Amino acid sequence: MLEVKNLNVYYGMIHAIKDVSFSVKKGEIVSLIGANGAGKTTILQTVSGLIKPKSGEIIYNGENIVKISGHKLVSKGLAHVPEGRRIFAELSVIQNLKLGAYTRRSNFEIDETLKNIFNKFPRLAERKNQLAGTLSGGEQQMLAMGRALMSHPSLILMDEPSMGLSPIYVNKIFEIIKEINNDGTTILLVEQNAKKAMSIADKVYVLETGNIVRSGNASELINDEAIKKAYLGE
Amino acid sequence: MAFFSYLISGLSLGAIYAIIALGYTMVYGIAKMLNFAHGDVIMVGGYIAFTCSISLGVNPYIATIISALGCMVLGVLVERIAYRPLRGAQSLSVLITAIGVSYFLQNVALLIFGANTKSFTSIINMPPLKLFNGELTITAEAIVTIIVCLVVMALLTLFVNKTRLGWAMMAVSEDKGAATLMGINSNATIGLTFAIGSFLAGIAGVLLCSSYPTLTPTTGAMPGIKAFVAAVLGGIGSIPGACIGGFLLGILENLSKAYISSQLSDAIVFSVLIIVLLIRPTGLMGKKQIEKV
Numbered sequence: 216m217l218e219v220k221n222l223n224v225y226y227g228m229i230h231a232i233k234d235v236s237f238s239v240k241k242g243e244i245v246s247l248i249g250a251n252g253a254g255k256t257t258i259l260q261t262v263s264g265l266i267k268p269k270s271g272e273i274i275y276n277g278e279n280i281v282k283i284s285g286h287k288l289v290s291k292g293l294a295h296v297p298e299g300r301r302i303f304a305e306l307s308v309i310q311n312l313k314l315g316a317y318t319r320r321s322n323f324e325i326d327e328t329l330k331n332i333f334n335k336f337p338r339l340a341e342r343k344n345q346l347a348g349t350l351s352g353g354e355q356q357m358l359a360m361g362r363a364l365m366s367h368p369s370l371i372l373m374d375e376p377s378m379g380l381s382p383i384y385v386n387k388i389f390e391i392i393k394e395i396n397n398d399g400t401t402i403l404l405v406e407q408n409a410k411k412a413m414s415i416a417d418k419v420y421v422l423e424t425g426n427i428v429r430s431g432n433a434s435e436l437i438n439d440e441a442i443k444k445a446y447l448g449e
Numbered sequence: 450m451a452f453f454s455y456l457i458s459g460l461s462l463g464a465i466y467a468i469i470a471l472g473y474t475m476v477y478g479i480a481k482m483l484n485f486a487h488g489d490v491i492m493v494g495g496y497i498a499f500t501c502s503i504s505l506g507v508n509p510y511i512a513t514i515i516s517a518l519g520c521m522v523l524g525v526l527v528e529r530i531a532y533r534p535l536r537g538a539q540s541l542s543v544l545i546t547a548i549g550v551s552y553f554l555q556n557v558a559l560l561i562f563g564a565n566t567k568s569f570t571s572i573i574n575m576p577p578l579k580l581f582n583g584e585l586t587i588t589a590e591a592i593v594t595i596i597v598c599l600v601v602m603a604l605l606t607l608f609v610n611k612t613r614l615g616w617a618m619m620a621v622s623e624d625k626g627a628a629t630l631m632g633i634n635s636n637a638t639i640g641l642t643f644a645i646g647s648f649l650a651g652i653a654g655v656l657l658c659s660s661y662p663t664l665t666p667t668t669g670a671m672p673g674i675k676a677f678v679a680a681v682l683g684g685i686g687s688i689p690g691a692c693i694g695g696f697l698l699g700i701l702e703n704l705s706k707a708y709i710s711s712q713l714s715d716a717i718v719f720s721v722l723i724i725v726l727l728i729r730p731t732g733l734m735g736k737k738q739i740e741k742v
């Protein structure tokens with residue numbers, strides 16, 4: 216579904232992503248783990264067209280999307296829950312959600328999706344007329360996920376959805392990610408919480424200063440001694 | 450009665466400032482830049498209307514529409530050619546470019562129309578309203594200007610709060626990247642903002658020249674600066690703020706001209722701005738910072 220080949224991204228002179236390749240198959244949860252500053256956010260932003268790479272290919276559903284403007288990728292089924300949530304604080308919860316469906320035309324279908332999202336996140340339904348900036352961190356994360364789901368994506372990129380949340384919310388968020396995947400959506404998950412990420416992922420890539428240093432099935436890597444030491448705190 | 454007459458002409462002047470300030474404030478709110486050439490778009494609007502209605506004999510209302518559409522095209526072109534390549538550049542570079550555009554427009558007007566003052570004929574061909582046995586006279590220009598301003602503000606508020614495109618504007622204003630992730634074309638949205646702001650500037654130009662019927666290449670400069678002050682006074686980025694700021698400024702200017710000194714009126718206006726900003730740095734209706742959780 217997604218294949219990234221020899222991706223190189225620069226910030227000015229800084230070579231942030233170095234010849235990175237990885238792939239995500241339909242229906243999988245693929246997790247990209249790595250320390251702060253490894254380049255995880257940069258990779259996701261490049262895939263969703265916010266940053267243009269210096270070289271490399273990003274094949275999405277058979278099409279090289281490197282040259283396509285970011286805003287055009289949403290209607291191709293690509294959604295992105297950005298790092299730090301980036302909800303529209305001065306708009307209401309419902310306005311945020313409807314903006315998630317900006318590229319869709321059928322009001323009937325949008326209302327159907329909205330109903331599903333309110334079922335998944337009852338808190339959002341309770342607070343739908345509140346300004347998004349007044350929600351708690353966990354609620355904002357749910358809003359960011361709900362907003363991404365509103366576009367009815369086939370692939371969702373998630374950037375550290377558990378960041379800054381209390382343990383109860385962290386568990387909840389991971390349950391929801393699993394649920395979204397079970398509903399048929401493919402997920403590329405970036406996390407610093409490597410343990411949690413590996414526990415729900417099918418495949419894992421390990422990123423260190425812009426290089427992919429390890430990759431494999433989650434079930435294998437989770438028992439790997441080096442990985443345990445470096446990322447699982449054991 | 451003299452007081453009311455000053456008040457109403459102040460309201461009418463304020464309505465013009467308000468319409469101009471709406472363009473300033475929307476562009477600032479969404480593109481995060483001060484378009485200092487905005488005042489000169491008004492002047493271009495004046496010349497377009499002048500050429501159409503006086504030189505070519507077009508019906509004055511149609512001339513107004515042509516002028517607004519002409520300004521709209523101009524605003525979109527200026528954004529496309531001068532500002533878009535600088536997206537992401539330092540705000541100082543953008544500001545200097547805007548000043549450059551301002552001089553460019555003034556000098557093009559100078560080249561085409563010369564430095565001589567053109568006398569504009571009001572597009573509003575209606576008798577003034579006389580009240581209290583003729584003690585209070587309100588010009589038709591004042592009435593039309595105030596009504597146009599209120600209608601424009603209401604339509605813009607509806608547009609921003611109720612339509613998909615309006616929400617897209619607010620999204621781009623808050624976070625361009627996140628808006629892109631929603632599938633919003635932020636460049637097109639910024640272009641639309643310039644189109645609306647410049648369309649309004651065209652209307653403001655015709656109204657301004659109808660009330661103050663002299664037209665030179667620098668006609669737009671001072672009202673442009675005053676409207677900028679109005680936008681800041683009301684809280685830059687806020688639509689109702691631009692209107693309130695515009696009206697306050699117009700009234701203040703006219704009353705100080707009438708009762709204090711016509712030379713000092715501008716100084717008084719700018720002093721009030723400084724005082725308000727000292728007390729409320731975000732302006733009267735400026736956005737409160739929402740605490741991020």
Ligand SMILES: Nc1ncnc2c1ncn2[C@@H]1O[C@H](COP(=O)(O)OP(=O)(O)O)[C@@H](O)[C@H]1O
Binds near residue numbers: 231250251254256258
């Ligand atoms: N806008 C930027 N300008 C310059 N350097 C950046 C920018 N964003 C990120 N970087 C650098 O690129 C590297 C990767 O950052 P990032 O992708 O945010 O990592 P991660 O998400 O894994 O924490 C870091 O060294 C960071 O300092």
Ligand SMILES: [Mg+2]
Binds near residue numbers: 252255257375
């Ligand atoms: Mg990151």
